[in-house]
Amino acid sequence: MGFDTSDDACVYRLRDNLAVIQTVDFFPPMVDDPYAFGQIAAANALSDIYAMGAKPSLAMNLLCYPTCLAQETVQAILAGGYEKVKEAGAVIAGGHTIQDPEPKYGLCVSGFADPAKILRNSGAQPGDLLILTKPLGIGVMTTAAKADLLTAAEFSPAIESMSMLNRAACECMLRFPVHACTDVTGFGLLGHALEMGLGSGASIRLFSDALPLLPKARELAEMGILPAGAYENMRYMQGKVTYRGKVARVLRDLIADPQTSGGLLIALSAAPARKLCERLANEVTPWARIVGEVVDHGENTVIVE
Ligand code: CO
Numbered sequence: 001m002g003f004d005t006s007d008d009a010c011v012y013r014l015r016d017n018l019a020v021i022q023t024v025d026f027f028p029p030m031v032d033d034p035y036a037f038g039q040i041a042a043a044n045a046l047s048d049i050y051a052m053g054a055k056p057s058l059a060m061n062l063l064c065y066p067t068c069l070a071q072e073t074v075q076a077i078l079a080g081g082y083e084k085v086k087e088a089g090a091v092i093a094g095g096h097t098i099q100d101p102e103p104k105y106g107l108c109v110s111g112f113a114d115p116a117k118i119l120r121n122s123g124a125q126p127g128d129l130l131i132l133t134k135p136l137g138i139g140v141m142t143t144a145a146k147a148d149l150l151t152a153a154e155f156s157p158a159i160e161s162m163s164m165l166n167r168a169a170c171e172c173m174l175r176f177p178v179h180a181c182t183d184v185t186g187f188g189l190l191g192h193a194l195e196m197g198l199g200s201g202a203s204i205r206l207f208s209d210a211l212p213l214l215p216k217a218r219e220l221a222e223m224g225i226l227p228a229g230a231y232e233n234m235r236y237m238q239g240k241v242t243y244r245g246k247v248a249r250v251l252r253d254l255i256a257d258p259q260t261s262g263g264l265l266i267a268l269s270a271a272p273a274r275k276l277c278e279r280l281a282n283e284v285t286p287w288a289r290i291v292g293e294v295v296d297h298g299e300n301t302v303i304v305e
C-alpha cells in the first residue's frame with residue numbers, strides 16, 4: 001500500500017493471500033505509574049494493527065531510559081507492555097534498549113492477514129455512519145494530570161481508556177461489512193476524520209453533540225486546559241473544516257484533542273452501523289457512539305455540526 005492515504009500500518013504482500021502488516025510507535029510517559037505507562041504504550045502500538053482489521057502476532061520492545069532510572073521502574077514498564085501483548089495474543093520476540101535522558105517506550109508490531117481482508121482508512125462511502133469506540137479528552141486529561149489538577153480517581157478513567165486494547169472492538173467490527181477503519185490518535189478525531197474523508201473522496205460530517213467525552217474533560221477544556229497538540233491540529237485543519245451552526249468552542253477544542261491510544265473510527269452503511277454500535281455498547285464498551293456520517297464530497301472535507 002502506498003503512502004498517499006496515510007494508512008495506520010504498512011502492508012507487504014508475501015503471497016496472493018498473505019501479507020505482513022507492520023507498525024511502530026513509541027513515546028515518553030504521559031502517566032506517573034511505570035506499569036500503566038507500559039500498558040498504554042503497548043496498547044497504542046498494537047492499535048494500528050487492529051485499525052487495519054488484523055491480528056497482531058509479533059512485537060519487539062523499543063525502550064529508552066536514563067541510567068538514573070531505578071531497575072524496578074524499567075521492569076515495571078516492560079511488565080506493563082508484556083501484559084498487553086499477552087492480552088493481544090501476540091508474543092514479544094525481542095527488542096532494543098538505549099540510554100536516553102528522557103524515558104520512552106513502545107513496540108514494533110507485526111501481524112499477518114489476507115490482503116483482501118485488510119481494512120483501510122480510505123474506503124468510506126456516502127451514506128455510511130461513523131462509529132467511535134473510545135471517549136475523547138485524553139490529551140486534556142493528561143495535560144491536567146501533569147499540572148496536578150486531577151485526583152488519581154478523577155484521572156483513572158483516562159488511564160483505563162488508554163490501556164484498553166482495541167482488540168475486542170476490532171473482533172466485533174469484523175463480523176460486520178465495514179468499509180473503512182482507522183484509530184483516533186495524535187491528530188484527534190478531526191484530523192483522522194480528515195484523512196478518512198480525503199482518502200475516500202468524500203466529506204465527513206461530525207455530530208459535535210454526540211461525542212463520547214471522558215468525565216471531567218469538558219470542564220477542563222472549558223478552563224482552557226489543552227495540550228499544545230490540540231492547537232497544532234486546529235492550525236493544520238484551518239480551511240479544511242467547516243463549522244456549521246453553533247458548535248461550542250469547547251467541543252471544537254475536544255474534537256481536535258490529540259488522543260493517546262484512542263478508539264477505532266469505523267465507517268459502514270447505516271443499518272449495519274446501528275447494529276454494530278449497539279453490539280459494541282452491549283459487549284465491548286459503554287463508550288461506543290455514532291459520531292458522524294459520510295456524505296458526497298461538498299464544500300469541505302470535514303463538516304462539524
Ligand atoms: Co493509527
Ligand code: CO
Pocket residue numbers: 008023024025048185
Ligand atoms: Co501509529
